[in-house]
Structure formats: C-alpha cells, structure tokens
Amino acid sequence: MILRTADISCFRNIKEAHLAFSSQLTLLVGKNAQGKTNALEAIHIALQGKSFRNAPDSDWFSLTHPEGISLVAKVLSGSDRMTTVEHHVTLSPHRRSHRGPKIPVIVFSPQDLSLSQGSPSDRRKFMDATLSLINPRYEKVLKQFQHAVLQRNHALKDPRLAHTADSFTPSMITSGLYLWTIRRQLLEELLPMADRIHGRIGHGERIGGTLKYGGCDVPVKTEKEYEDCLRRRRADEGLRMMTLVGPHRDELLLTVNDFPISLYGSQGQHRLISLSLKLATYHLIQNEFGFRPIMLLDDVLSELDPDRRHALLQMISEPGQQTIITDTEARNYDQLTPIIYHVDQGQIVKVGGV
Template sequence: MILRKLSLRNFRNYDSLDLEFSASANFICGNNGQGKSNFLEAIHLLAVTRSFRPCNDRDLLKFERDHFEISGEFVDEAQVRRHVNVCYSSATGKEVSLDRKRLSSAAALIGVIPVVHFSPESHRITSGPPAERRRLVDMLLCQSSPAYLTDWQEYQRSLKQRNALLNQNASAKTLAAWSEALANYGCKIIAARRRFVETFAPLVLQAYRDIATPSFSLQLTYQSQLAADELTQENYLKLLSAAHATEMRRKQTQVGPHRDDFVLAIDGRELRRFGSRGEHKSTLLALKMAEATYFKDKSANAPLILLDDLQSELDAMRLAAALRHFQQFGQLFVTALAPLAEGMSANAARYEVVAGEMKWVE
C-alpha cells in the first residue's frame, strides 16, 4: 500500500497540511516539538483508526478547536486507488470512511492499510508487562487475518460481560453462557497465536542476527495457561471452574489469552529480566523488521513503515542496516533531527517540519 496524498485539518499542532509523497522513502527532518511524531501519528490513525500513543480522540484536537479531519489517498498493490477519511468532533465523536462510504465500525478498516510503527516509546514491548507484547501480536494478527480480528472482538466482548457479572457476584450458573463463549473464542485465539509464533519466531531470529551478534540466538515463545496438547473447550472450562473462587474474590476473569505472555530470551536468558539496554534495542528493532517481513508474506498489501526518531536509538551501523531492510518491504516514513547519511535511498523525498508546517525540500 502506498500513501500518495495526506491532508490534515486541526490535528495536534497542524492547522492545515496537504502533501504528496514518494512511493519509496520519505525523510522528515525537524527539531524536537515541531510535529514530526504528530505527522506519523496521523498516518497511523488512518491505518488502524487509533493513535500509537496512550490518548483519547479529544487529545488529538488542535488547541481551542472542536474537530479534526485526516484524509489519505492510497494506491494498493493492484493499482486501485483507496481513500480513507477519519473525522472527529467533540459533539458527535469519530467517523471513519473508506472510499467515501462511512463505516459502521472503525474496526472494519483494520487490515486494509497494514502498518509497522517504531518509536522510542516502543521499548515497553520488550521491557514492559505482558500486555505490551500481547498488544503487538494481536495488532499484527488483526491486520493480517480478518478471522482473528472477529474472534478477538468477540472474545473481548465476552470478557467484558463476564467481568461485569463477576463484579455483581453472579453465580456460576449465571456465568456459564459467557464462560462457554470465552472458551470458544479463547481456544481459537490461543491456537492462532501458536501458529503465528511458529512462523514469526524464525523471522525475528534472522533479523536479530542481521543487526546484532550473528552467533547469539533470540528465542520467542508463547506462554499460555493451556498447553498445546490440552487446548480444548472442555479443558478451558475446567480451568475457569477451578479458578471460580479466586475470580469471585478478585472480580476479574483469571483464565484466558488475555493473561498470556510472549517471552523473549537471548541464549536462554529472559530478556525482560536480564537483557542489557543494547540487547533490548536490538530485539525491538528485530521485532519490527520481522513485522515488515511477515506482512509481505501474509498481507495482500505491503505495509506503511513509520520509523520515529530511529537515529536516537541506534548506532550508525544498525541504523543503516535497518533502513536498508525496511525499504525492501514497504513505503517508508522516517523522522529525525538531522538528515541521515547512510541507509536511505538516493531518491528519498525530504521534508522539513517547523511549528506544525511541513514542506518538501529539494
């Protein structure tokens, strides 16, 4: 997928922006606080209808404005033009349109425009709690598999309802229907995640060896409460039954894929507990490189690749290697304080951002 044109109105520190982009690589330069990350955030919002930052839609409004609009014109692999529009009003909320037709659900857009995003804040994927790694995997699978997106949405709905009943001290009989729904969708999610790791782990290992020490081994494993040979709805329901007393006390469902983890280890040492700062950086970059490779094989469209302030996180050698890798798999948008000397293609388009105004630089 290629982003040809982008228009912003009243978004973050942008009053108005209309630009066209290179189909290969686009370099955005500017000092801190000028709007580089906000620009990438707008593209991310067009792809998955939400920010990569922890915020709500109201936070995206330009100061003292009551609405914003983001519009993008794309061209897919079949050379078909696609138009995406995301609007937000403090009075009416968010509306998402695809090819000028309003979508009944924002989730209907997920997967149309695959996206890979890297920023300094992404470090929580390797160093943070399990929820960060689940979010990474779930977003990747939701973008590449409509079936997984449906199962994930139904699981989240069932989980919310079941937790509400637990908070009301509901009986096991009252919980039964939602427990069965959780077992149904939970088993599907766990099975899909296991298949994903079998494919994704070798991609991560290869990417890590390309940018770090080739002799080191990076392992990615999936930790679930249900082992692969025990993954049945009957066994799932047994675990829920065994956890009933604890769930009534804590008012939260204690069994299911929402409590699983994806563990990263280097030569058998768990990264989260024992990894050095350099190992965390290399692993995070390897995960993002593997994402781009995965989309090439699993998605009908190449991803948009958004790299925010990559220069501050990597040494010159790894930075150049990463840029060369990413340019093989999708349209690239890279932000930095100063122009990058190595790794960017010679025909990369260059832009400068100053106080929410962005212009093409020859």
C-alpha cells in the same frame, strides 16, 4: 501500494497540511514538540482507521480549531489504480467515519525497542497489533473476548450477580480459544523469523520464545482443555473476584540462548531482540500481502547504534519500499534522496527533494 498524498485538517496542532510523498523516502524534520509524530499519527489513522498512540479520539481535536477532523490519503495500488481512504471525526455530535480499505502500514517507534523489557501486556498488545493487521477476524474476536471478560468480571465482583458469571463463560471460551490458536500460529512463524534476523544483526546468540497460556500450566488447544483449566481456578476466581484464565493473562516469554531474557538480558540484548521481533513482523506482513507495507519510523534512527541503523536503512533501501521518517535532523540516508518536509509549530512545509 504507494501512498501518494495526505491531506490533514484540524488534527491536534496541525491546522491544514498537504503532503506529497516520495515513493521511497520522505522525511519530516523539526525540533521537539512541533507536530512530527502528530503528522505520522494522522497518516496512520487515514490508512488504518485508528491511531498507534494510546489516546482516545477526543484527544485528536485541535485545541484551537476543534470543529472537525478530516484526514484523506490517496494510495496507488499495484494495478495503478488510485484509491482514496479517509477518516472524519466530528465533535458535536461526536461521530467517526472511515471510508476505504485498510492499507498495511507498520509503525516503528522508540517504545518498540523496549518491547522485550516491558510488561506482559506490552507483548500481548504487540501480538494483537500484528494479528489485527493480517487477520481482520482476529480484531473482531478480540473485542468479543474482552467484552465477555468484562461482563464476567463485573458479575464476579458483585455478590448479588456472582451466580450469573458462568453465563458469560461459553462466549469467553469460544473467543478465547480462537485468540490462543491464532497467537500460537503467529509465534510459530514469527519467532524463527526473528531468530534469523537476530542472527544477521546480533552477536551469534539464538533467540526464541514460548507462550505461557494465561492462568494455565499447559497449552490450551480445545474447549475441553479451556473448561478444565477454568474449573481448576474457579474457586480462586471467586475469591479474587476476577477472571483468571484466558489470553488476557498470557505472557510471551522471550529467551536468549534458551535463558529467559527477563532475568538475564542486558539493555543491548533487550533492544536487539525487540528490533528483531519488529523486523520479523514486517517480513511476515510482506509475505502475507505479497507487497511491502508502508513503514513509518518515528524517531527511531537516533535510538539505534550504527550497526542496527545500517540494518534498518538497508531494509528501507530495497526497491518498492516506501518509508516516512521523523527526525530532529536530516541525516545521511546512504543512496536515498528523500523528499524533505520541515515541521514547525504544526506547519508542514516542503524544503527539499523532487
């Protein structure tokens, strides 16, 4: 899959932009707060139908041109067929529409480098985002599960409704068990892969991890085990007025040489394990689809030391890899000759490359 062009219209501080991409490396260079990440976000929405920033679509409307957002991308598929994917949002009435298949794309930003140091919910989001890319059903079931927990919590919080809480339990168990099964399968593949990558770019330490099942002491593999665990915590749930058992309370415990990194990890170890996990995700998606996902690197190179930067650049130098990088300055990208765009106050102008 090669992203050929993107047309961005009335998105955040970008009024109109037309970008034509290199099949290898395209740079978006500019000072802070000019619209580089906005452009990446727009590209991601066109390709995936959603943003990688945690912002509602009401924030996407341009403050100066709020009439309607149009994001259109043209993608060349393996069989040389051009596919158009597009996302449109109107303000009044507030409507969103997406056309075209979801195109695999991986975003890598400085926040990803604190994945291991962040909260348990950051690691849950990481698992969810990875799985949503490779398994469309996962995203659907995740929504069903969240909805069931929301309704159940609502009932638990209201003494008049408390007796209805258990009517939401069966759908929570069915969807929750699916999420646990798929997360377990993901980690069985992802963690050894991350360990191998870490072995290449790290200092000889082994990394690993275990999934601590939310609210349970042991892995939950059947509906019966889920029910048993729920029964043990039911009184507690009544007292605390919330659902205490389920994947929404999972913790992915990461280890370095079998020691929990949350207790003993240095800053550098955290960054390295986070980078290894993210690169493992990339390989996983590549294995899954049989081609390399488009990579969006937002400001990440300036955050890495020379060895890690080299590891990342090596990966994007491989044939067939398309990457778009934002940076505040154009660097030396080894043998790659990028197409370069300059981003200034939302204006995106080509300044170099073929």
